[in-house]
Amino acid sequence: MTSSPGNPPPIRTTRILEPEQIAMQAGRQMPFLRLPVRSLVFSDRQLRLRQLAASHPMREYLIFIADLAQAQHQVLQDYASVELPESEALEAAAKVLKPPMPAFGWTRDPVWLKELRRLLGLFRARLPEGPARDTLDRVVAADDAWVNEQADRLSRRIMFGLDLAAAPLIAAGLQAYWTQLVLQVAEREGENIYGRTDPGNECPCCGSAPTVSITRIGADEAGFRYLHCSLCGTEWHYVRIKCTHCESTKGIHFESLSPQPGVELPATGARDGAVKAECCDSCGHYLKQIAMEKDPEVEPVADDLASVTLDLLVSEAGHQRSGHNLMLLFGDPEIPDDGGGG
Template identity: 50%
Template sequence: MAEGATATIKLMSPEEIAARGGGAPVMPLRLPDAATLFAERSLRLRQLAAGHSMRDYLIFMADISAAQHQALAGMPALPMPTAAQIAAARGVGLPPLPASAWPRDPAWQAALHAIIDQLLPRAPAPAHEALRQLRGAESAWLEQQADRLLGGMMLGLDLAAAPLVAAALQVSWTALVLQTARAYEQPEMPAFARIADETLCPCCGSRPTASITRQVGDVAGQRYLHCSLCAAEWHMVRIQCPHCLSGRSLAYQSLQAQDGVAVSLTGVAKDAVQAETCEDCGHYLKIVHSERDPQVEPAADDLASLTLDLLVSETGLTRHGHNLMLLFGDPDADPPEAPEAPEAPRAPPGSP
């Protein structure tokens, strides 16, 4: 840029975004970048871990993300939907690669093994043995865990193994979405389009982890929902609840600190991470603002702001989406011989 020149970036108000909502958004769908997705998530998790009460867990998640980066680079070609299958899904407003119904290729288990192999050399002693047990788990048990995780069934889900199973499924679905998008690049028949349920991913039908505001062209503040499974992002205007699509009673909650410790909620702060709440349906979803912090990453910042979930849930609101790397269920419902891995911590009150 020449000396003295200035660049103008327009930050749209919710009203302006709504006004534009009647037409096509600047970019209706953003697909993940295989070269940067998990690498950037790993870097962000390490950054957020510094001084955090959940430091060890965030570092472990960073290691998993780094292993996902390597596993994604090694994914083979996966069976893709035919043009007829894509057209049929579009005709009824469904995603072409539904997480709970699309046949899983065995390559996802190979990705799990690759991730564990990357983690083993640096894992602490207690986790080392647990990872080895998971590495040797039977294929049928892993498929059962994947069915429960992708189907949203917490009963019988092994909470300790779930983050690693989820990590492999994320690698597999990200690869599948990107391969399918490349195979159907023609404008007249793209692989992915809007589906009937705007609250779900148009690629795989999964719920979002969070939403993120991005700059698109010269316009900042475009809101996208970030898929918890395949990392695709789809556009949704900012004055709509991502659960019920109402815009009548939205509010934004941030953490309020006292003596450096987050102890309560406030609707005043302009933090990079907030909870977008809806009184109409009683749900909320976090929103991360890249214009306030250009390094935010939806999955990483969601994990690091667990206290915000705890405080918002105490008000009676239910989270719309989920983070597959931190789930809650009934680990005792499975036989005791099910393998164990490092357990996701429940952050104590006062976590950042």
């Protein structure tokens, strides 16, 4: 593909092998689930965001989210205990292949609102005067009903009526809460309490959509793909060369930003080939795949944000994004006057 002045950067399309041709990997043992690590999940994210921001056109926003992730990390280290499901309910969910604490059905412990406001207080100390701080103050001052309504829209991926300026702030609180919930259950019951789900593209813990997939390195996980939950940060194994939206194994191909002589591409911060879009011709959706073998320092949420140019190019080619990143949402900016938020 070629590029001329005024045209978008080129993307490289690569056809790949069918699943049967890589089936030799099926006999290898690897952990199905990778729960978030309390001391690392948000700390690694904020470090990677700062690294990516160094020469990135979205530098200010990446730093903004890095500071937000740093506040998430601080809150998670001593998060208040939250109400957990009964052991019987966890076992019943596993038997029917459903997530035990679905984001769009689980009744959130009111403590999440207290911890959200604590998180925003920590974040505020890093914000200069301006619109972002004004939005934060508005969220902190809003009544609980409005915050919970906005949280419900985020959990259900309803964009109409969502306050897009406040969304990342509220989402940060939801992510911290669900990470605490997932870890607290595992501490009480053991990690094996979480089973597989049907369909397999839902998070086994909270049922949320993935942000991206990541192919990992390491003795037990080398070459295997995991989906990264957009809400609780859990990762679960999902076979490669299989659509994460419709689960088809036909018509799968990768597209990526293609550096060519004389063509200047927008910086993503990641090494060449570390971020690609896995596209499905069957359903027309795509999910980004990031590869640790190409860049060991990749982090799912951070590298997804930094590669938004790839989203624009693949969308222009006719594919629809299936990945969900709570830190970068697009939708109807109209906000209904429902008391407390506007």
